[in-house]
Amino acid sequence: MTGLDAHTVLTRGAFSLDARVEAGSGEVVALLGPNGAGKSSLLRALGGLTPLTAGHVRLGDRVLDDPAAGVRVPTADRRVGVVFQDPLLFPHLDVRDNVAFGPRESGASRREARAVATTWLERTDLLELAARRPAQLSGGQRQRVAIVRALAQEPAMLLLDEPTAALDVSVTAAVRTFLRRHLATFDGVTVIVTHDALDALVLADHVVVVDRGRVSQSGPPREVSERPRSPHVASLMGMNLVRDGATFRTFRPQSVTLYPDKPVSSARNVWAGTVTALVPHGDVVRVQVDGDVRLLADVTHAAVADLGLTDGLPVWASVKATDTLVYDA
Amino acid sequence: MPVVLLVPSVVALLLLLLPVVGLVARAPWDDLGALRDPSVADALRLSAITSTASTIIVVLIGLPLAWLLARVEFRGKKVVRAFVTVPLILPPVVGGVALLTAFGRRGLVGEPLLEVFGVGITFTVYAVVLAQTFVSLPFLVISVEGALRTADRRFDEVAASLGASRWRTFRRVTVPLAAPGLAGGAALAWARALGEFGATITFAGNFQGTTRTTTLEIYGRLQSSDPDVAILLSLVLLGISVLVLVLLRERWTAGALR
Numbered sequence: 244m245t246g247l248d249a250h251t252v253l254t255r256g257a258f259s260l261d262a263r264v265e266a267g268s269g270e271v272v273a274l275l276g277p278n279g280a281g282k283s284s285l286l287r288a289l290g291g292l293t294p295l296t297a298g299h300v301r302l303g304d305r306v307l308d309d310p311a312a313g314v315r316v317p318t319a320d321r322r323v324g325v326v327f328q329d330p331l332l333f334p335h336l337d338v339r340d341n342v343a344f345g346p347r348e349s350g351a352s353r354r355e356a357r358a359v360a361t362t363w364l365e366r367t368d369l370l371e372l373a374a375r376r377p378a379q380l381s382g383g384q385r386q387r388v389a390i391v392r393a394l395a396q397e398p399a400m401l402l403l404d405e406p407t408a409a410l411d412v413s414v415t416a417a418v419r420t421f422l423r424r425h426l427a428t429f430d431g432v433t434v435i436v437t438h439d440a441l442d443a444l445v446l447a448d449h450v451v452v453v454d455r456g457r458v459s460q461s462g463p464p465r466e467v468s469e470r471p472r473s474p475h476v477a478s479l480m481g482m483n484l485v486r487d488g489a490t491f492r493t494f495r496p497q498s499v500t501l502y503p504d505k506p507v508s509s510a511r512n513v514w515a516g517t518v519t520a521l522v523p524h525g526d527v528v529r530v531q532v533d534g535d536v537r538l539l540a541d542v543t544h545a546a547v548a549d550l551g552l553t554d555g556l557p558v559w560a561s562v563k564a565t566d567t568l569v570y571d572a
Numbered sequence: 573m574p575v576v577l578l579v580p581s582v583v584a585l586l587l588l589l590l591p592v593v594g595l596v597a598r599a600p601w602d603d604l605g606a607l608r609d610p611s612v613a614d615a616l617r618l619s620a621i622t623s624t625a626s627t628i629i630v631v632l633i634g635l636p637l638a639w640l641l642a643r644v645e646f647r648g649k650k651v652v653r654a655f656v657t658v659p660l661i662l663p664p665v666v667g668g669v670a671l672l673t674a675f676g677r678r679g680l681v682g683e684p685l686l687e688v689f690g691v692g693i694t695f696t697v698y699a700v701v702l703a704q705t706f707v708s709l710p711f712l713v714i715s716v717e718g719a720l721r722t723a724d725r726r727f728d729e730v731a732a733s734l735g736a737s738r739w740r741t742f743r744r745v746t747v748p749l750a751a752p753g754l755a756g757g758a759a760l761a762w763a764r765a766l767g768e769f770g771a772t773i774t775f776a777g778n779f780q781g782t783t784r785t786t787t788l789e790i791y792g793r794l795q796s797s798d799p800d801v802a803i804l805l806s807l808v809l810l811g812i813s814v815l816v817l818v819l820l821r822e823r824w825t826a827g828a829l830r
Binding site for chain 2: 290292317318319320321322323324325327329331333334335344345348349392393396402
C-alpha cells in the first residue's frame with residue numbers, strides 16, 4: 244500500500260465526524276457534500292491541522308496519526324501540501340520566493356530552492372510572474388501560484404480545500420483545467436474538498452460523499468453522478484431523485500412535464516406540488532416544485548406563459564417511466 | 573451644532589493646545605546656544621542611548637511574549653495579560669519603588685546579585701535602561717499581540733504544510749506579517765522610554781552622564797531657576813514626539829490603503 248488509508252474520527256461539541264478515505268498513489272479523491280458536513284474537518288485532520296479523536300491516518304508506509312498509540316506527526320513533518328480556498332500567498336515574498344518556500348524548508352539552500360521554484364514556474368507557464376508580489380496578481384493567478392507552491396515541495400499528499408470556490412466565475416474553469424493538467428503528473432495522493440460537482444467530475448478518480456459527518460456514498464464519479472443516493476448529490480448533479488421504499492429513481496429536469504390538472508398517467512410517476520422557484524437556465528426555465536417530493540423541471544418559456552407559472556401555483560408534475568433510472572436504495 | 577457639545581470640545585482643544593503654544597511662545601529662540609552646555613549634551617546623549625537600548629531589549633523579550641499570548645493556549649493566560657498591563661496604569665514613581673524592592677541593594681534579586689557577583693544595578697546606567705524597559709514593555713506587547721491576532725492564522729498553517737517548524741514559521745512568516753504592528757509598538761515603546769521620568773529618578777537616581785536623562789535634566793533646570801534650557805529641551809522632546817506621531821500615522825494610513 245503506497246497510498247492513503249485514513250479513518251478519521253473527530254468529536255467536537257455536538258459535531259462528530261467518522262469517515263474512511265482510501266486512495267492509491269496518483270489518485271484524486273473528491274470529498275463532496277453540503278456545507279458543514281465535515282469535509283473540511285476531514286481534510287484538516289489529514290493535514291495534521293486538527294488532532295484526531297480516534298482512528299488513524301497512514302500514508303504509504305508512514306503512520307501519520309494513531310491517537311490510540313499516541314502518534315501524531317506534526318504538519319511540518321508530514322510532507323503534505325495544502326491549498327485553501329484563499330491562496331494565502333505570503334504577501335512579503337514575491338512569487339518565486341513563495342514557491343521556493345517549501346523546497347527551502349525541506350533543506351535546500353536558498354539558491355537551490357530558487358532554482359527549483361524557477362523550474363516549477365517554467366513548467367506551469369507562470370515564469371513571467373516570478374518577480375511579482377502577490378498583491379500584483381489577479382485572483383486566478385494567485386490560486387495557480389498557491390497550487391504550484393504546494394506542489395514544489397514534492398509532497399506525498401496534496402490537500403485542496405475548495406480551491407476554486409473563492410474565484411471569479413470567469414476564472415474558475417481555467418484554474419480547474421490548470422489543476423487537472425498538473426494533478427495528472429503528480430504521483431502522490433490528492434484529496435480535494437468541493438461542493439462543485441464539476442470539480443469532482445473533472446478532477447477526481449473517486450468521489451466520497453460526506454453528509455453530517457458520515458460517508459453517505461462513494462464510488463467513481465460516473466457512478467455517483469448517475470446513481471446519486473442523496474438529494475444533495477442529486478441536486479449537485481442537476482438530477483431529480485425520488486425514493487420509493489427500497490428503490491431510488493433518478494431523471495433529468497428536462498424529462499419532467501408540468502400540468503395544471505392531474506394528468507392521466509401511471510400514478511407512480513405523477514406528483515402534486517406548488518411552484519417555489521423559477522430560474523432562467525440556458526434556453527429553458529428551471530422550475531422548482533415542492534410537494535410530495537421536491538423536483539426540478541426544465542420547461543420552455545412558451546410553457547411558462549401557457550401555464551401561467553408563478554411562485555405558489557399548484558401544479559402536477561409527471562415523468563415518463565422510460566426516462567427514469569431505477570436502482571436499489 | 574448644539575452649544576452644550578461645542579463649548580466643552582473647544583475647552584478640551586484649548587487644554588491640549590495652549591501648553592504647546594506656551595512652549596513655543598516662551599522659548600528663548602535667540603539663545604539656542606544654551607543647548608551646547610556639556611550637561612545638556614550629556615543628558616541628550618544618555619537619553620538617545622538608553623531609550624534605544626531599552627527598545628531593543630523590549631523587542632527581544634516582548635515579541636516572544638506577545639506571540640505566546642496570541643498563539644499559545646495555556647492556563648493563567650488572563651493573569652499574565654493583566655500583569656503585562658500593570659506598568660501602564662502604575663504611577664511611574666511606584667514603578668521605581670517596585671524596581672528598588674526587586675533590584676535594589678537590599679532587593680529580592682539585587683541583594684544576592686550584589687553578594688555573589690558584586691554587581692550593583694541601582695544608580696547606574698543599567699538601572700535607567702531597566703526602568704525604561706519596565707515602563708515601555710506593555711506598549712510593544714499589546715501592539716504586537718493585536719497585530720498577531722488580526723493576522724490570518726492560516727498563513728502559519730500553510731508554512732507548516734510547507735515543512736516549516738514553529739520557530740522557522742515565526743521567523744519567516746509570523747514576524748514579517750506582524751511587521752507594521754511591531755514597528756508601531758517599537759516606536760511607541762521608544763517614545764515612552766524617552767519620556768521616562770518617575771521610575772528613573774526613583775530607581776536610578778540623578779547623576780550627570782550616567783543616569784540624568786533629558787527629562788531629569790529638564791526637571792533639574794527648572795528647580796535651579798534655569799527655565800530657558802528646560803523649555804528648549806522640552807521643545808526637542810516635543811519635536812521628537814511629533815515625529816514619532818507622523819511616522820506612526822503614515823504606517824497606519826499605509827496599512828489602511830493596502
